[in-house]
Amino acid sequence: MLLGLLASACTTGDLGRPRPTVWSQVIAPEAGFRAATARGEAASYFRITDDEEQLRDRAWRFIMPAHERSYFQREVSNLASYRILPVAAQSSAISDYFGGLTAGAYASQASRYSRLAEDTNADRLLIGPFRANAMRVVAADRVRMRALEGSALVPAEKQDPALARVIENEGLILWVCERVGFRIESYRYALANLVVEMPSREAIRAERSIMALEAEAAPLCKLPLIGTFGGEAKKPVVYKG
Template identity: 45%
Template sequence: MPPRPPRSRWILAPLVLLGACAQEGDFGRPKPGAWNSLVETTGTLAARTRGEPASAFAFTDDETVLRDRAWRFLMPAFTRDAFLDVLANLTRTRVLPPSWRWPEVADYHDSLMAGAFRSPVSRYRRLGDDIVADGRLIPLFAATAQRVIDADALRLRSLPFVKTLEDDDVREAAMRVGENRCLIAWVRLAAAERAEGYRYALEHLLIEVPGTEAVAAERALTGLAGRRALLDPLLPPDAAIRCGLAPGATAAASLPPPAAPLVVKN
C-alpha cells in the first residue's frame, strides 16, 4: 500500500484544486468569469475570517485596475513549478494568507537556469526583459495607487456628513481603505523582493556564464531601482508590517540602498 500523504496535503488539496481551475486571461491576469469570481469571493471570505481588512463593497474602476496591475508583482517572476504557481495565485486572491511563505532570493535564478537552453545569452535576455517589464509597470501602478489613496481620503472625510449610514456601512468603508492600503504595501514589498532576486540572478550569471550581455541587465536594474522609488511616498515605511506582510523590521518594506554596479563598460 502506498504511503498516505501528510495531513497538510489533504487540507491543501481542495484549495489547490480551486486555484488550479482559475482561468487566465491576457498576460496571465485573471479572466473575468464566474469561476474566477468564486475564487476572489472565497479569498475575501477567508481574509475576513483571519481578521484581515476585506470589504464587501463593489470596486471602483481604479480599485479594479489597481488589482489587475498588482497581479504581476504578486505572482512569481519566473517559475517552472506549476504547484507553486497555484499556491501563489491562491495567495494573491487571499485564499491563503500572504505571510504563508517567504520567497527565497535564489528562486528566480534557480528557475531561470533550470531546464535546457541553447545559449546563456537567452538567460541574460530573459532576465533583462523581466526587469524592464517590471520597470514599465511600476509608474502605472503608482499612478493608480495614488488615485485610489486620494479617493479613500475623500471616502473617510465624507463619513461624518452622511447621516443615513449604518454601522456596517462605516465598517465596510474602513475595511476597503485598509484593504487598498495593504494591497499597495504588498506590491511595494513584492517589487523590492523581485529586484533582489534579479540582482542575485545577475550576480550568479556573471560568475557561471560571464558575458557582455550583463551590461544591459545591469542598466535595466539601475532603471528599475529608480522607478521603484515611486512606490515609497505612497505609504509609511512600516505599512507592510502593519498589514502583517513582513516581520517587525522596516527594512523589508523600504528600498534597500543601491548596490554597486556589477558591470562597468569602458
C-alpha cells in the same frame, strides 16, 4: 475540485491576469473574504470601483513569482491574491527566480541574460501605471473617509466595511511595494550567480536594467497613504536566498 478550478484559470487575460471565470469571479473572492475574516483581517463586502479593480489587475503581475517556471510558488501566490492564503505563505527565497531562469534548455548563455533584462524592463514599464492607479485609489479613499465622517446620512453599519476597504487598498499597495523589492533582490541574485557560472558581456545590459528598475520603483514606496498601515509605504526589505 480546487486543482481543477485553478487549472481552468490558466488562460491569460488583460495585464497577464487569468481570464474571468466562475472560480475567479465568484468562488475565490467569497472564499477569500471568509478566510481573511477568519484570520481577523480587514475584509469589506463593498463592491469594488473601476480603479480598485484595475489596481488589483495591475498588482497581480508583481504579486506573482517573476518566472513562470516557479509553478508551486505561482499557485501559492495566486491563492494569496484572493486572500484564501495569507500573504506570509509566499516564498521569500530570492533564489527562486534564478532556479526558474536556469531550468530547461537554452540556446546560449546570452539568452539567460537577455531574459533577465527583459523581465526587469517589463517590470519597470508597469510600475508607473500602477503608481498612478494607486494614487487615484488613495485619493478616492480620502473622499470616502471624509464622506463617512461628515455625513449624518451614512448609516453606522457602513463604517466598518468602508474602513476595511481602505485598509484592503492600502495593504495591496504596500504588498506590491514589498514584492517589487523582492523582485529586485531576486534579479540581483540571479545576475550575480549567472556571472559566476557563465561570465558574459551581456551582464552589463542586465545590470543597467536592474538599476533602472530600482530608480523607477523608489517613488512607489514613498506614496503618501492614508495611514491605516502607518502612512508611507515602507522601504522594501532585503531577502535571503
